[in-house]
Amino acid sequence: MSRERAVSMNAAAADPFLQAAIREAQKGMRHNHGGPFGAVIVHAGHIIARGHNQVLKNNDPTAHAEIVAIRRAAARLGRFDLDDCEIWSTCEPCPMCFAAIHWARIPLLHYGCTRDDAAAIGFDDALIYAVIRGEAGVEPVTRLQLGRPECLALFNEWREKKDRQSY
């Protein structure tokens, strides 16, 4: 056995969760559910949710692997706070999924390919990151602000709400 193969097998043995995310991505890609993206969520040493991109299958632009996995993990645990979980993804999450990981309060993210690897096969993660960082030349979404006073009244109602559940 060559040293390279031994290292590769070792790496595989050390990362069963990444392997599971890769298998999930392969399944979705081969069934034409969406791009080559998979994710798993681990709680107490066990995978509690798997997800793959199913934008095409479901006609849902938000159905990225991480979003699908987070929704399933939260449903399974019966809570929106996953602060005792970790997530493995085949790719550095796009800003949508990266922010979702924050909202779910998952403290640890493991990923394989980078946002630039994703851009190289046609997925615009890098562009959206550039927009948010204020570094994109042309921005694809025009933003218009209006009616802030009416919306602030809404926010004040929240602030003063007696039975408000902060989260």
Add this chain to the structure above:
Amino acid sequence: MSRERAVSMNAAAADPFLQAAIREAQKGMRHNHGGPFGAVIVHAGHIIARGHNQVLKNNDPTAHAEIVAIRRAAARLGRFDLDDCEIWSTCEPCPMCFAAIHWARIPLLHYGCTRDDAAAIGFDDALIYAVIRGEAGVEPVTRLQLGRPECLALFNEWREKKDRQSY
């Protein structure tokens, strides 16, 4: 009638879609579905989908108003590409929702309150924006890269896939 009131009524009359987003937010907040956030999606001059935050109701950390509205609009039109739609939201979208608007290819976003207004009532949008911009002091999510070669093999399978549907 004072000039201020006339302007305010005019503004309300001019922005029926923002008013609809506000009503949606009120409904969700008053039923304890989640925070004071609402969104509507408009196609050909008509509202085709409404959404409000239902993180608490559904135990789903991704169930923000804009995500809910986008999923409903895409399901209603039977396509993931909403490039002929516009979105109205009671608040500047968080990075998750802002990126989702990009993935849905919605070209025009109208919003009321700002990310700082959201932060002021306890929602961490501003922190997540700061993390993505590389301007946060302490980052709540630790990122670890691993297994890029195996994940690149997956991406290559996508690139070479004969029946690949690019999107």
